Amino acid sequence: SCYDEGKRVAEALCFDYHRQNGVDVRVIRIFNTYGPRMLINDGRVVSNFIVEALRGQPITLYGDGIQTRSFCYQSDLIDGMIRMMDCEDFIGPVNLGNPNEFTIKELAAHVLDLTNSNSPIEHRPLPADDPQRRKPDITLAKEKLGWEPTIPLRKGLEFTIEYFKNLLYK
Numbered sequence: 558s559c560y561d562e563g564k565r566v567a568e569a570l571c572f573d574y575h576r577q578n579g580v581d582v583r584v585i586r587i588f589n590t591y592g593p594r595m596l597i598n599d600g601r602v603v604s605n606f607i608v609e610a611l612r613g614q615p616i617t618l619y620g621d622g623i624q625t626r627s628f629c630y631q632s633d634l635i636d637g638m639i640r641m642m643d644c645e646d647f648i649g650p651v652n653l654g655n656p657n658e659f660t661i662k663e664l665a666a667h668v669l670d671l672t673n674s675n676s677p678i679e680h681r682p683l684p685a686d687d688p689q690r691r692k693p694d695i696t697l698a699k700e701k702l703g704w705e706p707t708i709p710l711r712k713g714l715e716f717t718i719e720y721f722k723n724l725l726y727k
Contacts, residue, residue, distance in 0.1 A: 558629075558686055568650060575648065583641050588654025588693040592631030592713060593720035603628060603714070606665055607721045610674035620664030620683030625690045629655040630713035632707035640702040647701045654693035655706045671714050 568584050575582045591603040609616050637653040658665075665678060698704045 584649035
């Protein structure tokens with residue numbers, strides 16, 4: 558896809574610029590990140606589910622919901638980014654994300670539970686290019702940066718739901 562190819566080109570350009578000009582670079586591969594300050598209409602599954610649940614609208618679930626994702630809370634990502642920037646002997650690439658997988662159906666159940674919403678689940682066709690699994694291998698992040706995420710999904714969702722409540726009900 559264009560998105561994936563764009564990321565690969567950006568990495569290649571960073572490494573080429575580093576080699577040709579001696580510029581200090583760091584390359585991080587960011588996986589699904591969520592938390593307060595997400596946009597209501599950004600189209601990401603976490604914000605979509607939360608906003609739909611808070612508004613009492615149907616939760617839009619594409620396919621059967623068994624495709625998996627891993628969700629990294631924003632403060633965990635920021636900690637990993639700072640550790641990477643401070644690392645003197647490693648420029649990457651390194652995966653920063655949460656290796657704990659959840660099905661999209663499980664995410665919807667967590668959001669419904671934490672928002673006390675009675676929103677129904679509305680199934681729509683799964684887009685052809687939707688990956689069945691997204692799980693980062695963070696072995697390198699653990700080895701080189703001493704990093705791994707610490708915020709569990711439900712705790713991060715609580716913070717994120719509170720943010721959206723304040724945004725929607727001001």
